[in-house]
Amino acid sequence: MLRDAALVCGKDLRIEMRSRVTLNQVVPFAAVVMLLFGLALGPDRRVLVPAASGLFWVAVLFSSVLAVQRSFALESADDAREGLRLSGLDPAGVFLGKAGAVLAELVVLEVLLAMAMALLYGAHLAGVPVLAASAVLASLGLAAVGILYGAAASGLRVRETLLPLLFLPVVAPVLLAATKAWNLALAGTPDRADGWLSVLGVFAVLYLAIGTVAFGSLMEDR
Amino acid sequence: MAPAVRLREAVALAGNFPLLTGVTLEVAEGEIVHLQGPNGAGKTSLLRLCCGLVALCSGEALVLGHDLAAERRSVRRDVGLLGHSSFLYDDLSGEENVRFALRASGLSGREAAARTRGALDRLDLGGRLASTPVSRLSAGQRRRTAIAVLVGRQPRLWLLDEPHAGLDQASRDLLDGIVAESRQAGATVLLSSHEVARATAVADRVVHLGGGRVTEEPVHAA
Numbered sequence: 001m002l003r004d005a006a007l008v009c010g011k012d013l014r015i016e017m018r019s020r021v022t023l024n025q026v027v028p029f030a031a032v033v034m035l036l037f038g039l040a041l042g043p044d045r046r047v048l049v050p051a052a053s054g055l056f057w058v059a060v061l062f063s064s065v066l067a068v069q070r071s072f073a074l075e076s077a078d079d080a081r082e083g084l085r086l087s088g089l090d091p092a093g094v095f096l097g098k099a100g101a102v103l104a105e106l107v108v109l110e111v112l113l114a115m116a117m118a119l120l121y122g123a124h125l126a127g128v129p130v131l132a133a134s135a136v137l138a139s140l141g142l143a144a145v146g147i148l149y150g151a152a153a154s155g156l157r158v159r160e161t162l163l164p165l166l167f168l169p170v171v172a173p174v175l176l177a178a179t180k181a182w183n184l185a186l187a188g189t190p191d192r193a194d195g196w197l198s199v200l201g202v203f204a205v206l207y208l209a210i211g212t213v214a215f216g217s218l219m220e221d222r
Numbered sequence: 223m224a225p226a227v228r229l230r231e232a233v234a235l236a237g238n239f240p241l242l243t244g245v246t247l248e249v250a251e252g253e254i255v256h257l258q259g260p261n262g263a264g265k266t267s268l269l270r271l272c273c274g275l276v277a278l279c280s281g282e283a284l285v286l287g288h289d290l291a292a293e294r295r296s297v298r299r300d301v302g303l304l305g306h307s308s309f310l311y312d313d314l315s316g317e318e319n320v321r322f323a324l325r326a327s328g329l330s331g332r333e334a335a336a337r338t339r340g341a342l343d344r345l346d347l348g349g350r351l352a353s354t355p356v357s358r359l360s361a362g363q364r365r366r367t368a369i370a371v372l373v374g375r376q377p378r379l380w381l382l383d384e385p386h387a388g389l390d391q392a393s394r395d396l397l398d399g400i401v402a403e404s405r406q407a408g409a410t411v412l413l414s415s416h417e418v419a420r421a422t423a424v425a426d427r428v429v430h431l432g433g434g435r436v437t438e439e440p441v442h443a444a
Contacts, residue, residue, distance in 0.1 A: 004326070011311070011322050018313040018355070074311065083309025086273060087326035088299035216295070220277070 004093025005100060008084075012071060012101035021070050022105045030063040030109060031116050038120045048121040053182035056117050057175050061142070063109055064171075065164050067102050068146035072154040081154065081219075091216030095147055099211065102143040103136075110135045127185030130193045134181035137200035141174045144207035151218040173203055224287060226251045226379055226410035227272055231281035234271050241267035241276060243434035249412060254405055256421045257414040259431035265414035266306070268431065269381040272412060273301045286378055299327055302377035304385050308368040312357035316347055316367040319356060323371045334374075341374035342367075345396070361388045373400060380404055382413035386420060398424050 016022055037055040041047050075081035084094060114131070117123050125131065149166040153159040181196040227249040234242040242264050249255050257265045270276040272285050274294030283290035288297040310319045317338055324334035342352050345366040356364055365388045372380060380401070386394045394417070401411055401424055415421035422428060430437045 007322070007325055011314070014318070015311055015313045077312055078310050079305070079307035080309055080311055082275060082305070082307065083323070084326075085275065086298050086301070086303055086309070087323060088328065089326045091295075 001090045001093040001096070004089045005096035008089065008094050008097025009100040009104075010097075012074065012098060013104060015074055016101070016105060022067060022109065026063050026066045026070070026105070027109055027112055029066060030059045030113055033059040033062060034113060034116050034120055045122045049123050049186075050183075052117050052121040052123040053186060054175075054179045055121070056113060056182065057138070057179050059113060060106065060110060060138075061168065061171060061175055064102070064106055064139075064142045064146055065167060067105050067109075068143075068150045068167070069160065069163060071098055071102055071147065072150045072159070076154065085219055091219055092212040094219070095151075095211045095215035096208070099140075099143040099147045099208070102146060103139050106139040106142060107136065110139065123186060125186070126188055127190030127193075130185040130190035130197070131182060134178050134185070134193065134197055134200055137197060137204050138174050138178035140204040141200060141207055142171055144204060144211050145170050145174075148207060148211040148214065148218070151215055173199065177203070224251075225249055225284075226253070226286055227412065228284040229271075229282065232271065232278060232283050233280045234267055234276045235279050236276075240434055242271060244281065245271075245431075245435055247429060247436055249410060251410055252405060252408055253427065254401065254411040254413070254425045256425035256428045257412060257431055258418065258428055259437075263431040264434040265431055266383050267434070269303065269305075269383050269412060269414060272297075272379065273303045273381055274298055275303070300378045301381060302372040302375050302379070303381045303383070304368055304372060305383050306387075308356075308364045309371075310356045310364060310367060313355055315353045315355055316359065316363075316370070317342060317352040319367060320370050320374055324374045327375050337374040337376075338370075341370040344373055344400070345370045362390055362393060365389055366393060369397060369400065376404075376407070376409070378409055380409055380411040380413075382411065382415070384415055385413060386415055386417045394420065 034055060038048065041051060075084060114125060118125055146167055150163060153162045153166060177196045177199040181193040184190060184193040225248045227247065229245050229247045232242055232245045245268060257268060259265055267276055271278060271283060274290060274297050278290050285297045286300050290297065320341060321334050321338045324337055325331065329337065342348050347363065347366055347370060351363065356367060359367065385397055389397060398420065405411060413421055
């Protein structure tokens with residue numbers, strides 16, 4: 001399973017390196033969202049800094065929908081999804097591989113967005129270990145849920161509009177917990193973020209487990 | 223010796239639409255069978271059933287000893303399908319596509335690399351063509367890349383759906399040679415082609431399909 005996961009993850013990341021869709025489209029989209037939030041709230045740092053974490057994670061959430069859609073768009077061209085089914089790869093490995101690739105893309109996106117957040121909102125990036133840990137755990141949860149629901153929607157004609165409807169409500173706990181953890185870290189009290197980190201960890205493990213079990217059925221014709 | 227394919231009153235549906243209405247067919251190991259019939263006769267559905275892409279609704283289907291009703295995923299590592307699509311990733315080169323497919327089928331990196339080179343050379347896709355993204359290849363070159371995947375994988379059962387489509391004369395001759403070689407190596411071949419004379423020449427037997435089942439006499443288009 002892990003061998004198959006590494007194979008699929010490597011393939012997706014190689015395609016991303018070639019096409020640069022995340023770098024050229026998803027990152028600018030997220031940066032524009034951050035900029036628009038800043039414009040909407042005005043230049044007052046007393047308003048922007050407390051809201052920075054929430055705005056950051058909403059931008060990440062919207063961007064993760066695009067990353068997941070891109071992950072399944074790779075498989076829809078030339079019926080590559082059928083090729084994947086025929087390959088004999090372990091479906092759990094395919095799930096973990098695709099989630100791993102989206103995770104890597106989201107982490108890169110978050111590093112760039114965190115710098116944008118510091119620049120645009122004047123937020124001081126304190127408590128970096130907690131920021132990093134919560135970012136990785138939250139991204140893992142987002143990637144797992146995204147790939148799971150992406151597979152459920154991928155065979156349908158309404159997949160572009162259905163995916164956000166399925167995905168965004170389910171990841172509300174990630175938005176909440178990641179925002180709280182970042183708020184505490186940025187406020188200089190990262191030691192109080194343990195509970196929220198645990199929520200993120202449990203969410204990620206839960207959806208990784210569900211995806212590992214359920215992905216095979218979702219990949220088959222219904 | 224058990225037959226490579228044994229179908230008894232096999233029925234397959236797409237929603238409520240009947241794809242196969244009760245196919246009974248036996249194909250011996252090492253045999254080449256040409257499926258003939260008008261459009262909509264069920265040729266493609268039969269090939270897709272044999273590799274587990276279409277679910278069996280009722281009847282019996284044993285492929286290479288696997289019961290498709292219970293274990294349709296298990297058969298896939300031993301079966302190769304050349305379908306209407308090429309199952310290739312546009313942003314990867316021909317070499318990367320073939321190597322990924324071979325690694326996915328369970329081969330080690332070294333074995334996959336060696337077989338990839340051999341298969342691409344066999345299909346006259348070596349040199350610069352091998353490292354060109356498949357999005358820049360012609361339709362015929364893409365088709366040959368898809369055939370190279372089968373040559374590299376060396377499946378026990380070849381399922382060829384309109385394999386001559388999009389190929390020039392030389393490539394069609396090359397494909398027929400590859401089919402004959404695969405049979406010499408012990409593989410079984412089920413092929414459907416509107417190139418009737420060419421397919422019949424390479425086949426041991428012709429099976430006529432009409433209305434989603436095997437018929438005694440050729441069925442002509444309405």
